[in-house]
Structures are given as C-alpha cells and as structure tokens.
Amino acid sequence: MIELDDIDRSILRALQSDATQGAGALGKRFGLSQPATWRRIKRLESAGVIAGRRILLDREALGFGVTVFLGVKLATKGRVSLEDFERAVTAIPEVQAVHHVLGLYDYRLRVVARDLADFERVLRRRIMTLPGVGNVEANVILTEERLAGPIG
Known part of the structure; x- marks a missing residue:
C-alpha cells in the first residue's frame, strides 16, 4: 500500500x-x-491508486431516462454457467455494470433504458434469454446522489 x-x-x-x-x-x-x-x-x-480516468455521460441528455438495478438469480450454478452468463450479459449495451454478489441474488446489474417500455424490451428479449437466468428483481432508481469515494 x-x-x-x-x-x-x-x-x-x-x-x-x-x-x-x-x-x-x-x-x-x-x-x-x-x-x-x-x-x-x-x-x-x-501504484494503482489512480486506476484510470473517465468521462461521465449524462444518460438523460442521451435519451436514457430510466436506470434500473436488477437482481439476477441464476437457475443453475457452476463455473461454466457463471462464465457463460457474464460473457453474455456484458455484451448487452444497456447493461452498464455487472456485480457478482453474495446474498439473495447472484448478480446485480445496472441497466439503462430510454423509458419503462424500452426497459421491458431489454428485460424480455435480452436479459431473460441469457444462459442460466432464473429469478429477477427490478428496482427503478428514482433519484441518485453521487458520493465521492473515501480517500485515506
């Protein structure tokens, strides 16, 4: 360190x-x-303290007015199904982040969409058809505050 x-x-x-x-x-x-x-x-x-520099885009200005946290529980587990799911889900452009987590769900996804109808399309046609997907739970973000991370 x-x-x-x-x-x-x-x-x-x-x-x-x-x-x-x-x-x-x-x-x-x-x-x-x-x-x-x-x-x-x-x-x-x-030293790896600065991992990179990014530009933050305004999703709403780009026409993406809905952000959803999606909990995904895989129907089957195993090394192959995890890798297959991760490879497939990261190929979906609307999926902004993929977190493999402990708890009720196996993954938490951050998904953006133009509106709720667009989110439903992404959910039904792209996410629910991924390998190993079992149960999902959607939480629509109403407001979001950006908090800076801790600095030693």
Whole structure:
C-alpha cells in the first residue's frame, strides 16, 4: 500500500471531481510546480491508486431516462454457467455494470433504458434469454446522489 500525504489526497479529490485538470492547474492550486505535480500523479498511477480516468455521460441528455438495478438469480450454478452468463450479459449495451454478489441474488446489474417500455424490451428479449437466468428483481432508481469515494 502506498503512503499518501495531504497533498496526494488533495490531488486525488480534485481529480475525482474533474479528471480533466492538468498538472499545471493542480500545482498552482496546491502550491507545487507543474513537474512536481505531474510526478505525484504518475506515482499514484504507477501504484494503482489512480486506476484510470473517465468521462461521465449524462444518460438523460442521451435519451436514457430510466436506470434500473436488477437482481439476477441464476437457475443453475457452476463455473461454466457463471462464465457463460457474464460473457453474455456484458455484451448487452444497456447493461452498464455487472456485480457478482453474495446474498439473495447472484448478480446485480445496472441497466439503462430510454423509458419503462424500452426497459421491458431489454428485460424480455435480452436479459431473460441469457444462459442460466432464473429469478429477477427490478428496482427503478428514482433519484441518485453521487458520493465521492473515501480517500485515506
């Protein structure tokens, strides 16, 4: 595990809120030179603390007004059925995240759709036809708050 100082944590918080910020702007903000800030960012990337940088898309602006958490319980279990299910479900573009979990369901999926009718189409034609699918439970997201993850 890498040791983080207060400046490292500040840089991580700043990048977490806006990953497009350059080392020069971050350096000015935290009293460092551009090269010193760049070295810190590279060290954090090399250590695996920064796993990547992503652009967050506004699903509603793109026409996807419904997000659903879907619990999926497989009818049959075993190494082959898990791998088959995972391979098939990750090929569905509306499925944004796949989590293999412990509990009542085997998987939790984050699914986006244009509206409820579109979600029903995705559920019936794509998800329910996947290998090994048994029971499903859908939870439609009404509101969502983005919380920043913990930084040491």
